[in-house]
Amino acid sequence: MDIYNAGNRVMNTYIYHTLEGYIMIDTGYEHSLKKVEKRANKQGITLSEVKYVFLTHAHDDHAGFLNELLSKYSDIKVIIHSRAMPVLLRGQNSFVGGCSSLIAFVFCKFMGLIGKGKHLFPAIDKQNIDRFIEILPSSLANEETILQGKILFTPGHTSDSISLKIGNKIFCGDAAMNGLPSFKRVTIWIENKNAFRNSWNMLLDEKADLIFPAHGKPFRQEELKKYINHIPKIKLYRLK
Template sequence: MKIVDCGTDFVHSWVIQNRNLTVLVDTGYAEDWPNFLSRMQAADIEVSALNYLFLTHAHDDHAGFVNEVMQMAPALKVLASKKALSGLRRGQNGPGGGVPDDNAAAVCRQMVRDGHGRHRFPTIAEEQLARFLWIEDVAIGGILPGAAVLALPGHTADSIGLLWDGALFCGDAAQNRPDWPMKTTIWIGDADTYRDSWRTMIDAQPERIYPGHGAPFDASDLEQDWPALAGLKLNPSIKEKK
């Protein structure tokens, strides 16, 4: 298995080459498309060679250039949760939730300053949605041999992770920032299901976790943070701009 990051400093676009398949995990913000193209070129991987896009959840910083990827790779199918459908049609992150700590609040404020406060992204047209394979409807092992999909709700209801030959691509179910005390992500929709999803990831015993944001890390880091997660309280003070 070869794993290359074709994303930005902020959000990863993991490209996996494994078992004769090439799979992209998440895109980025809509404006990250040119960066993605140059990173793919540098990695010597054709966009048209991508077999699947695994979308961990329908958020603006992960689903921003799905249309472009689908256009350039006409045979590509997208793997996502059916629960992502409303967000993909709306082109905006879902409401609700809060930040787990002050560090996360600071990043959210920065997003607003960067012009991402409305959390909008290009909608996916119905003819493109026809090329989506909903993980609730398919047997993932028949598509990506040896792979499993983990339901990881909490950050969002539609959050899913891809566990493939020991590597877990967890989207925003966890995040790794070197200066942060915990691997919690910056926005949590529901604290209880978020906590349960950490247990799901720990119990799946991945060899390495590849988050949407930050460097890869070991599952033992989640185990270490697990006791503190019991006291997780969300601060909804950062309101989304409509």
């Protein structure tokens, strides 16, 4: 299966093809839709061919242009965790938890200084709510058929974090990260350390070859095993 990336150096926006059409994994920051369209077009994909968005969690960098996307492309539906909708309707990240390192804390403070500290994004229009598919035990098999993959519940970064396994690849959202200001594949924000560690154990149990994070390049699954014992030692730096 071919994996396309219509994102940029900051945020990956993966796209792949199924019998249903194209699936997009996450969107990107607000105001970046046009750039994503251009990058997709260069790879032979028009976003009108996208049938579903798999949203790994409701944060401003993952759902930033989601409402704009739905307004422009009327056929797209969105598959989400059942806890994501309140955040999407609010249009702002949760501040539960904290930064996973002092460097991450400084980075978050810098984001505040340049006006990005509130982590706001356009809330979902209520007229678009019926285009969201919440993953429930009774419907899980149907969503996995649509996605042609296995949905993994990977909380820790956020309570609504989900990942997607396709073949020997896992698209983990922010359940892991590969690049500054993160270290040892740990994302810069963690709501719950125990849940985060348990999610890494789940990812390891899947025995995938490659992990595709939302931030940074893909990496070998063995790196999670290498760094997992670092997680209990993490001190969370609160922003509020």
